[in-house]
Amino acid sequence: MRNNLHALWQLFFGDSARAFGSASAILLVLLAVAPAKNHFSEWRHYQKQYLRFIRGRADAVTLERHFQGGIQQIWIPEQQVTDRCTTCHLGMKEASLADVSSVAFREHPVIPHKLTEFGCTTCHRGQGAATTVEEAHSATEQWEQPLLPAKYIEAGCGQCHLENQTGTPFLNQGRQLISSYGCTHCHTIKQADGTSLTPDDDPPSLKHIADKTTREWVYAWIKDPQAYAGTATMPSYHLSDDDARDVSAFILAQSTPLEPPLQPVKADTKAPADPAAGTSLYGQSFCASCHAMQNAAGMMVGGNVGPELTGIGTKAKPEWLQDWVANPNHYDPGTMMPHYRFDAAQVATLTGFLESKTEPDFVANVHLDPATPEQIEHGKRLVLENGCASCHEINGIKKPENFAPELSRIGSKPLNQLIFVEGVEHTLPGYVAGKVRNPRAFGPSLKMPQFKFTPQQIDAITTALLALTDRAQTQPPTMRIASVQQTKYQPAGNAGQLMGDLRCFTCHMINGHGGDMAPDLTWEGTTVQREWLTQFLKNPETLRPALIRRMPKFNLTDAEINTLADYMMTVYQTPEFDRDPLPVSQFTPAQVEQGRQLFYSKFACQSCHIADYKTDKGYIGPALAATGKRFNAVWVYHWLKDPQALRPGTIEPNQHMTDDEARALTAFLMSLKSGGAQEAMKK
Amino acid sequence: MKLLLIAVCAATLLMAGCSRKSDQPAPLQSTAAGTAIVESSGGKQIGYAGMLLDQPVVVQVNDASGSGVAGAAVHFSGPSGVSFTPTAALTDSSGQVTTTVQLGQQAGRYKLIGSTHDASGKNIELTIDEIALGYQQTVGAQLNAQYCVRCHDPESTPQRVSNMDNLSVKPHPFTEGDTLNKMSDADLVAIISHGGPALNKSPQMPPWGYTLSKSDIAALVSYIRAVADPPYQAGGLVYAQK
Numbered sequence: 051m052r053n054n055l056h057a058l059w060q061l062f063f064g065d066s067a068r069a070f071g072s073a074s075a076i077l078l079v080l081l082a083v084a085p086a087k088n089h090f091s092e093w094r095h096y097q098k099q100y101l102r103f104i105r106g107r108a109d110a111v112t113l114e115r116h117f118q119g120g121i122q123q124i125w126i127p128e129q130q131v132t133d134r135c136t137t138c139h140l141g142m143k144e145a146s147l148a149d150v151s152s153v154a155f156r157e158h159p160v161i162p163h164k165l166t167e168f169g170c171t172t173c174h175r176g177q178g179a180a181t182t183v184e185e186a187h188s189a190t191e192q193w194e195q196p197l198l199p200a201k202y203i204e205a206g207c208g209q210c211h212l213e214n215q216t217g218t219p220f221l222n223q224g225r226q227l228i229s230s231y232g233c234t235h236c237h238t239i240k241q242a243d244g245t246s247l248t249p250d251d252d253p254p255s256l257k258h259i260a261d262k263t264t265r266e267w268v269y270a271w272i273k274d275p276q277a278y279a280g281t282a283t284m285p286s287y288h289l290s291d292d293d294a295r296d297v298s299a300f301i302l303a304q305s306t307p308l309e310p311p312l313q314p315v316k317a318d319t320k321a322p323a324d325p326a327a328g329t330s331l332y333g334q335s336f337c338a339s340c341h342a343m344q345n346a347a348g349m350m351v352g353g354n355v356g357p358e359l360t361g362i363g364t365k366a367k368p369e370w371l372q373d374w375v376a377n378p379n380h381y382d383p384g385t386m387m388p389h390y391r392f393d394a395a396q397v398a399t400l401t402g403f404l405e406s407k408t409e410p411d412f413v414a415n416v417h418l419d420p421a422t423p424e425q426i427e428h429g430k431r432l433v434l435e436n437g438c439a440s441c442h443e444i445n446g447i448k449k450p451e452n453f454a455p456e457l458s459r460i461g462s463k464p465l466n467q468l469i470f471v472e473g474v475e476h477t478l479p480g481y482v483a484g485k486v487r488n489p490r491a492f493g494p495s496l497k498m499p500q501f502k503f504t505p506q507q508i509d510a511i512t513t514a515l516l517a518l519t520d521r522a523q524t525q526p527p528t529m530r531i532a533s534v535q536q537t538k539y540q541p542a543g544n545a546g547q548l549m550g551d552l553r554c555f556t557c558h559m560i561n562g563h564g565g566d567m568a569p570d571l572t573w574e575g576t577t578v579q580r581e582w583l584t585q586f587l588k589n590p591e592t593l594r595p596a597l598i599r600r601m602p603k604f605n606l607t608d609a610e611i612n613t614l615a616d617y618m619m620t621v622y623q624t625p626e627f628d629r630d631p632l633p634v635s636q637f638t639p640a641q642v643e644q645g646r647q648l649f650y651s652k653f654a655c656q657s658c659h660i661a662d663y664k665t666d667k668g669y670i671g672p673a674l675a676a677t678g679k680r681f682n683a684v685w686v687y688h689w690l691k692d693p694q695a696l697r698p699g700t701i702e703p704n705q706h707m708t709d710d711e712a713r714a715l716t717a718f719l720m721s722l723k724s725g726g727a728q729e730a731m732k733k
Numbered sequence: 734m735k736l737l738l739i740a741v742c743a744a745t746l747l748m749a750g751c752s753r754k755s756d757q758p759a760p761l762q763s764t765a766a767g768t769a770i771v772e773s774s775g776g777k778q779i780g781y782a783g784m785l786l787d788q789p790v791v792v793q794v795n796d797a798s799g800s801g802v803a804g805a806a807v808h809f810s811g812p813s814g815v816s817f818t819p820t821a822a823l824t825d826s827s828g829q830v831t832t833t834v835q836l837g838q839q840a841g842r843y844k845l846i847g848s849t850h851d852a853s854g855k856n857i858e859l860t861i862d863e864i865a866l867g868y869q870q871t872v873g874a875q876l877n878a879q880y881c882v883r884c885h886d887p888e889s890t891p892q893r894v895s896n897m898d899n900l901s902v903k904p905h906p907f908t909e910g911d912t913l914n915k916m917s918d919a920d921l922v923a924i925i926s927h928g929g930p931a932l933n934k935s936p937q938m939p940p941w942g943y944t945l946s947k948s949d950i951a952a953l954v955s956y957i958r959a960v961a962d963p964p965y966q967a968g969g970l971v972y973a974q975k
Contacts, residue, residue: 149841159782159840160869160955162948200783200838217872220784351891505785505833654936657884657900667899670883694944701880704943 092182093121096138100155109146116144121181124169128526131169133178135186139170162217172521173206174198189477194465198516201509202479205461208517210525212241212533224514227507231283235441236454242523243532251283255382255443260305261312262370262381266416269298271365276502278365278412279358281342281350285499287436288490293428297438299421300429304445308381312369316398328403331396339557339567339599340387343407353599355556355567356387361409372401379551388553391605436497454498461519469493483512537562545617552604560622567599570697575622576629580615582680587611594672624696632683637717645718653705653715661722671702678723687716761821764804766852767794770859773829779874779960782865783814786834792847792859793829801828811845814838840867842964866959873956876949877907880941902935910961921954 062072088094097119104113122136141147141155142165148157158165171178176197180186189196198205204221214222225247228234232251239247259268270277273294275284289297332338337359342352344360352358362371373380376397378387392400421429430447433439437454439447463478470476471492474484484491486508489498503511539561541549549555555564558571574583588611590601606614623629649655658670661677677686688695690712693702707715775790794805807830809817814837822830836843845861866874877885882893885904889895897903905912913921920932926942929935941950958965 151839153838156839159867160951201785201835203783216875217868219871219875220781506787509785652936653939657937657939658896669894669896669899703939703941705940706943 093137096154097140100140103152103155107146113141113144113146124166126167126169129169129172129529130521131172131178133169133171134181135170135176135178136165137181138183172209173203175206189465194478195462196477199479202513202516205513205516208514209461209519209522210529211531212243212245213531214533220510220513221517223507224510224512227503227511228514231285231501232441233457236437238452238456238458239518240456240458241518241533242525243527243530245533245535251441252384252386253284253441255384256301256305257443257445258305258308258381260302261308261367263365263367264413265298265302265418265421266413267365268301269294269418270413270416272297278361278409281354281358283501285501287499289432293432295418296421296425296429297432298418298429299425300427300433301438301444303421303426303429304447306445308373312373315368315372315401316394327399328406331399332403334603335390335400336600336602339602353567355565359404359407361407361412363405363408364410364412366404368401368405371404372397375400375404386553386556388556388602388604389551390602391607393605436499457515458518459520459523461516462521479512479516482515483508486511486515534562536564539563541617541621543617545613548610548613557599557601568601571618571622573622573624573696575619576624576627576682577685578680579682580619582676583618584611584615587614626695627684627688629682629684632687632713632716634678634683634720637720641714641717642721643718645714645716645721648711648715649718652711653707655715661719663724674719675722675724677719678721681720683716683720686719687712690715761806761808761823763806763823763850765802765824766850767802767805767824767828768797768851768857769795769799770807770847770849770857771795772847772859772861775834776861777863777962779864779866780834780836781871782836782840782867783838784836784865786836786863789831789833790845790847790861791829791831792861793827794824794849795828801826803828805849807847807849809834809845809847812837812843815843815845817845834863836863836865840865840870840959864960866956869952869955870959872949872952873954873959876945876953877956880945881907881953884937900937902929902937904938907957908960908962910963910965913957914961914963914965918954921957922950925950925953 061068063069101114101117104110104117107113117140120137121134124131124133124136136142138154139158141150142158144157146157147155148159150156169178170176174197175195177186177190177193177195180193184190185193187197201220204218207215207218208221208225211218211221214225228239229247229250232249232253233239234247234249235253241247271284272287272289273291274286275282276286338352340353340355342350342354342358342360345351350358350360366374370381374387375390375392377389378385379389433444433447434450437450438444439449440453443449460482461478463481465476465478465481468478468481469492470481471484473491474480485498486501486503488500489496490500540546540563541560554560554571557565557568559566560571586601587604587606590603649661655661655674656666656668658668660666660668660673660675663673663675685696689702690705690707691709692704693700694704771793773791773793775786775788778786778788780786790809792807794802794807796802801824803824803826805824805828806821807824808821809832810820811817811834816835817832818835819832822832824830830847834845841864843863843865845863846858847861848856848858851857884896884900885906887895887897887906907913916924923931924934924938925945926940928940929938931940945953958967
């Protein structure tokens with residue numbers, strides 16, 4: 051061994067000439083390393099492959115002309131973008147390469163942005179300056195933001211687009227879930243434009259909970275809310291039987307009686323004569339517009355604005371139901387539920403109907419002994435620990451501030467600040483999705499409760515959270531597209547009070563405030579005739595035959611109707627045009643006839659609207675058979691000319707009518723004065 | 734001496750080769766075999782590139798009499814980027830296997846394959862088609878849901894009553910590739926923008942060109958192309974792909 055090595059040494063370094071020769075050779079090899087590394091670098095390999103790939107194609111000449119060798123870079127200093135992705139992704143701008151199977155050479159899918167204006171990493175993340183596949187795409191020790199998985203790609207859009215966009219359904223859904231599941235009761239989420247995400251789940255106050263329900267129901271509910279109603283958004287806290295017993299004891303012990311107290315259910319009016327009266331009053335009042343209920347066939351029917359009512363009789367005490375139906379403001383002044391003006395008999399009928407909707411199994415196995423002071427004390431500790439007061443008002447417990455970590459920059463959270471557990475992918479999206487899916491897996495002592503989300507919902511929420519990045523917070527304000535914020539509009543005076551009592555804004559939007567279940571009423575005074583409005587408020591008719599959600603009948607007095615109608619006719623006027631320049635008396639029979647022709651032939655309005663119940667069947671837009679009684683001619687005229695100008699987002703197509711056509715159609719429509727749908731059905 | 738050196742090198746190489754953990758799960762052992770594999774549900778869904786399909790894919794392994802076989806191993810595979818949870822499973826008591834599918838990043842059509850072995854060990858396969866929408870098609874899908882489906886979709890849901898039966902000329906559902914594939918992009922843009930009369934068809938199709946933007950209409954066309962059944966072949970691009 052020793053001899054061998056010695057011989058080798060002698061061979062190369064035996065004398066000075068040999069040593070010089072060998073050392074030179076070694077130096078040469080070392081010097082060649084750098085150019086060789088460059089020559090054999092990955093990106094050159096991709097560029098050669100690309101050239102080979104396009105050479106065989108019919109459009110090779112064009113593609114070769116577009117090709118530029120060497121390292122390519124998109125540099126946008128103000129957005130901190132230095133992206134060399136296009137060094138290897140060579141077909142990004144080539145429309146003819148749209149269907150190529152190799153990701154490296156495929157055209158970028160059509161998006162509204164130019165690569166040269168936004169770069170790549172702005173949306174996709176990854177390391178822009180890197181020139182190897184591994185470093186550009188994956189997380190390395192020096193780079194924690196790997197390429198975003200395709201399913202979360204809309205998070206890229208959400209950094210600038212704070213508003214809902216047509217092209218980002220998952221981001222929109224995620225944001226909607228974050229607000230409808232009330233995530234921001236505990237987590238603060240501030241957006242770059244200074245607004246905060248606000249919850250819209252409206253968790254009930256527990257200040258008078260003992261008036262509303264029993265301790266047994268509360269116990270069963272906090273054990274498993276979805277067992278009572280599949281649509282419930284309340285999460286599960288995985289409470290043990292003892293803990294649930296103590297929490298229910300404390301919550302009930304803190305409850306104070308309502309002022310003035312609930313009235314006992316009157317025995318004489320309790321049972322309605324007609325067993326179907328309750329069902330039909332429930333139907334007539336359009337309770338199902340907001341509340342869901344399981345029907346006899348087991349199908350869930352109704353809206354999701356209010357809680358599901360399938361087991362309401364098990365949940366609510368009869369005297370509370372009676373009080374709530376009569377005037378919900380008494381129990382909860384902040385409720386979204388309107389104050390229907392039911393008479394005593396109707397209250398009794400509806401109370402009886404709701405009481406009969408029971409789910410006795412839900413509380414059948416709950417047997418609770420009277421609570422001891424120790425149990426109540428323990429319950430209080432649990433309520434404080436779990437942050438119940440973040441969502442619910444509870445007497446004697448203050449709403450905790452910043453109960454959970456702020457999430458305003460969760461999309462850029464460094465991985466070394468996160469604690470991963472077995473089975474969770476070691477990436478930020480993996481962590482966020484894992485936390486939303488099963489928070490307690492990250493440690494039994496963690497407080498975040500278990501929500502019931504589908505895998506798609508988890509992906510959507512993760513997408514929305516990943517959009518909350520440092521980039522979103524720090525980029526120039528000109529990059530941001532703000533979200534549409536609700537205004538604080540409140541109508542004034544008696545009418546305003548009345549509209550508040552009827553909760554018009556739960557469904558209708560006026561001046562940027564309110565819901566989107568029913569038409570925007572901002573310009574209703576210009577739209578309709580006063581006589582129609584009063585008639586409609588007295589007895590709402592069906593305007594849109596295809597809709598399930600309808601305007602309920604509130605049993606308003608004539609005085610109340612006049613107050614509302616006066617206010618709406620005076621205040622809700624568009625400033626865009628004058629209300630009275632088109633007197634109906636001006637229209638000639640010839641114009642009416644021309645309008646009829648246009649309605650049925652050129653514009654084929656009967657496809658979507660009904661002008662005559664005998665011949666037309668169009669189901670999409672409102673029925674127009676009573677247009678002459680309902681609308682103002684000038685509104686109809688302007689609507690026909692440009693519907694979106696009067697109501698942005700309406701699906702009525704702008705037909706680009708001439709002035710004469712619009713005038714003739716208005717003449718025809720204003721000549722339609724038959725009754726509403728009910729009247730027509732009777733005929 | 735030399736031998737020793739070579740042996741050491743070989744051993745090192747061997748160990749390096751072995752150090753990669755094998756993450757292949759143990760193959761499933763079928764306890765039964767059927768004669769056919771059929772789709773129960775979850776085919777022909779319109780999903781989004783890179784995302785989970787709304788509905789899981791359910792396949793069933795049947796015996797000769799057409800009833801489900803429990804305990805047959807079913808393997809799922811698809812083009813690169815598609816992932817299945819689980820990728821393989823034994824059929825349950827009704828002969829079915831359910832898997833959730835995440836589509837690949839590229840928009841387009843995905844052929845998923847469910848396979849099982851019959852009693853003789855022969856591989857039997859089932860192909861399931863799914864569609865992944867990209868960004869532009871997603872915009873089209875949203876616009877479709879807002880403006881078009883009410884007339885172009887014959888199906889009614891509790892939230893949305895189909896208007897198709899109320900029209901004297903029946904609109905074509907967008908999946909109707911036999912008809913719509915024959916129309917050029919320019920024709921589709923024309924009829925959407927200017928209404929039926931633009932192509933000598935019924936005015937019951939209104940003009941949307943003053944309501945929707947050009948890019949909206951392009952998105953709608955790309956959506957219509959994406960969901961066509963049979964699939965749409967772009968005529969103009971064929972030459973370039975050679």
